[in-house]
Amino acid sequence: MLELKNIQKRYDYHKVLQDINMSFPSCGMVSIVGPSGCGKSTLLHIIGGIDQDFLGDLLWQGKSVKKHLTKYRRQHVSFIFQQFHLIMWLSVKQNIALPQFFHPQEKQQILLDMQAFENASMSSLSLGQRQRIAYLRTRYHKSDILLCDEPTGSLDPIHAKEIMELLKEEAKQRLVILVSHDQKLVEKYSDEIYEMKDGQIIAHRVYRQSVHQDQMKKKTKRIFFPHLRLSIESFLSHKKRSLQLVFGLTLSLLCIVFTLTLSQNLENQIHQYIHSLFPASSISFQSMHHQSLTVELLNQIQAHPDIIKAEMYLDDYECLGMSFIKERYQESTTLFIGDETSPYEDLSLKLGRFPQNQHEILVSLSTAQHLCQNEDISLLIDKAVYVYYQHGLEVKPIAFHVVGITTQTTSLDTFYQQNHASYYLLKEVYQFPENPSASLGIIYVDKNKERKTVLDDLQKTYPTYQFKEVGTSTTQNISQTMKQVRIVLYIFSILAILSSLFLIGEVMFLNVVQKKKDLAIMKCFGASPIDIMKIVLYESLEIVLFAQLICTLLYYEAIEMMNQVVKEILLNHQFVFSFDIRLLLIVFGVTYLFVLISQIPPLIYVLKINTVESLKE
Numbered sequence: 349m350l351e352l353k354n355i356q357k358r359y360d361y362h363k364v365l366q367d368i369n370m371s372f373p374s375c376g377m378v379s380i381v382g383p384s385g386c387g388k389s390t391l392l393h394i395i396g397g398i399d400q401d402f403l404g405d406l407l408w409q410g411k412s413v414k415k416h417l418t419k420y421r422r423q424h425v426s427f428i429f430q431q432f433h434l435i436m437w438l439s440v441k442q443n444i445a446l447p448q449f450f451h452p453q454e455k456q457q458i459l460l461d462m463q464a465f466e467n468a469s470m471s472s473l474s475l476g477q478r479q480r481i482a483y484l485r486t487r488y489h490k491s492d493i494l495l496c497d498e499p500t501g502s503l504d505p506i507h508a509k510e511i512m513e514l515l516k517e518e519a520k521q522r523l524v525i526l527v528s529h530d531q532k533l534v535e536k537y538s539d540e541i542y543e544m545k546d547g548q549i550i551a552h553r554v555y556r557q558s559v560h561q562d563q564m565k566k567k568t569k570r571i572f573f574p575h576l577r578l579s580i581e582s583f584l585s586h587k588k589r590s591l592q593l594v595f596g597l598t599l600s601l602l603c604i605v606f607t608l609t610l611s612q613n614l615e616n617q618i619h620q621y622i623h624s625l626f627p628a629s630s631i632s633f634q635s636m637h638h639q640s641l642t643v644e645l646l647n648q649i650q651a652h653p654d655i656i657k658a659e660m661y662l663d664d665y666e667c668l669g670m671s672f673i674k675e676r677y678q679e680s681t682t683l684f685i686g687d688e689t690s691p692y693e694d695l696s697l698k699l700g701r702f703p704q705n706q707h708e709i710l711v712s713l714s715t716a717q718h719l720c721q722n723e724d725i726s727l728l729i730d731k732a733v734y735v736y737y738q739h740g741l742e743v744k745p746i747a748f749h750v751v752g753i754t755t756q757t758t759s760l761d762t763f764y765q766q767n768h769a770s771y772y773l774l775k776e777v778y779q780f781p782e783n784p785s786a787s788l789g790i791i792y793v794d795k796n797k798e799r800k801t802v803l804d805d806l807q808k809t810y811p812t813y814q815f816k817e818v819g820t821s822t823t824q825n826i827s828q829t830m831k832q833v834r835i836v837l838y839i840f841s842i843l844a845i846l847s848s849l850f851l852i853g854e855v856m857f858l859n860v861v862q863k864k865k866d867l868a869i870m871k872c873f874g875a876s877p878i879d880i881m882k883i884v885l886y887e888s889l890e891i892v893l894f895a896q897l898i899c900t901l902l903y904y905e906a907i908e909m910m911n912q913v914v915k916e917i918l919l920n921h922q923f924v925f926s927f928d929i930r931l932l933l934i935v936f937g938v939t940y941l942f943v944l945i946s947q948i949p950p951l952i953y954v955l956k957i958n959t960v961e962s963l964k965e
């Protein structure tokens with residue numbers, strides 16, 4: 349049983365309701381009549397729990413529900429409005445089943461005469477059809493109280509009569525409270541009538557006592573993932589706007605992911621390049637007194653158990669490159685190539701064998717490909733090649749045989765030769781009167797040993813020589829610079845995400861403002877503030893998810909394409925862009941965090957929506 353105690357309502361200084369006391373039966377049709385502006389609708393909104401700003405008390409089954417109006421409304425109240433208040437972006441079926449999205453409801457069959465337009469769009473329906481949908485929606489929610497604000501106001505007499513008959517039928521099982529101007533219609537169907545004037549009850553007439561007929565309890569049904577489904581419908585209701593948002597966010601995500609991937613790949617590439625120039629396990633050394641290095645010294649150093657090989661750089665002899673022409677050096681037919689060597693232990697053979705004398709060499713796979721151009725690289729095995737060296741103004745060749753091709757793909761074209769081979773060969777070719785000078789040497793340390801320990805050991809043994817780890821300072825400098833570049837990129841990336849999410853936040857705010865009436869309708873049919881917040885939040889998360897999916901696909905495709913281009917056009921087999929899933933997850937995680945922050949204003953707005961005012965719009 350429902351009771352109103354001393355209800356008062358004012359808008360600023362205008363008292364709309366004064367000291368209203370009413371008591372309703374548990375079933376039957378009770379009508380409230382009175383002239384326009386006397387406060388009927390205002391009273392109905394208070395009874396329905398959608399207007400929470402009033403004085404006095406509302407009692408349900410003898411207990412005050414004033415402090416729990418949302419719960420009371422969700423559990424006990426349902427509405428039929430004069431303007432129907434249907435949600436235009438939902439289907440006919442979804443409009444009818446709206447209460448089922450917010451709590452389990454009785455399963456209902458769509459009436460036969462509805463089937464003709466159950467798949468029609470809401471905007472194409474006639475007034476009568478909309479009225480029937482509004483009525484059927486209340487049947488879905490078998491509430492204890494059905495509030496009807498001018499339910500026949502927009503209908504012709506035939507349809508009005510039909511609706512009144514249906515409401516009369518409903519009134520056998522629940523309390524139907526009706527507000528109407530139509531005195532004749534009301535008197536014909538009502539069990540009780542309250543008459544109002546200037547915000548007060550001036551008369552109360554009871555025509556008959558209704559007998560409550562118990563409802564047959566039917567199975568209830570719940571819609572799965574209700575908020576998700578409503579948010580998807582909302583997303584689709586403005587396809588153009590939603591897709592524009594998805595497009596904008598996808599673009600900024602792609603820019604961020606690519607910028608970071610490219611910088612990451614560039615850094616890796618630089619490190620790889622440095623390692624190919626300076627093997628990670630090597631140590632350079634030179635005399636502190638500018639003395640030339642000797643083969644004897646190299647052999648002594650090489651005797652160290654942790655050292656694989658020690659080589660020297662001959663100062664005055666420059667390797668100009670490798671050619672198949674013996675007669676004379678021609679720059680155009682010579683491949684610029686280095687005679688840097690690394691120990692054979694580091695190399696693995698693709699073709700041929702390891703050198704057995706000083707005139708035999710190995711070339712790396714990439715060098716072989718450059719030497720052979722489009723021809724088969726196996727033709728290179730046993731081929732005579734000439735490496736030209738310049739000493740002063742003199743350029744002379746040294747003949748070699750390529751005996752093997754290694755699996756290495758180096759950034760610089762290199763050939764590998766036996767220990768000190770160039771020293772002896774150059775000595776032979778140029779017939780030095782004295783030893784050629786070499787100020788810089790390089791030591792290859794066994795990869796399984798600690799380079800630092802070997803360095804300390806050497807420094808102690810040869811105190812007049814200075815030993816340094818090769819490439820360490822260069823790598824450190826580059827890492828430092830790349831770190832700074834990356835910080836700048838991160839800042840710009842965050843700004844890019846922030847600006848697109850600020851846009852999403854703004855658009856979602858406008859979306860909520862635009863849909864505020866629909867959200868208020870949902871509240872009238874059982875949605876709690878949390879339900880509404882979930883719908884709004886899910887919609888923005890869907891935009892982000894959609895953008896992330898497209899971004900992942902495009903990123904994957906673009907990486908594949910770039911690798912293909914680098915391989916085929918630039919003939920570079922070493923530079924490989926990698927699909928960085930970790931980077932994607934981090935960027936996507938940050939996006940979700942920001943999207944949650946950007947949703948604070950729309951969510952606060954949702955909480956503050958005034959249901960009564962929103963319904964009037």
Ligand SMILES: Nc1ncnc2c1ncn2[C@@H]1O[C@H](COP(=O)(O)OP(=O)(O)OP(=O)(O)O)[C@@H](O)[C@H]1O
Nearest residue numbers: 359362364382383384385386387388389390391961
């Ligand atoms: N938001 C509001 N701000 C100020 N005054 C309001 C507001 N809403 C309603 N009123 C006033 O409250 C009074 C009662 O309005 P209400 O809509 O309840 O009347 P009613 O009896 O339902 O009228 P009608 O039959 O024309 O719908 C009216 O004078 C109206 O102008």
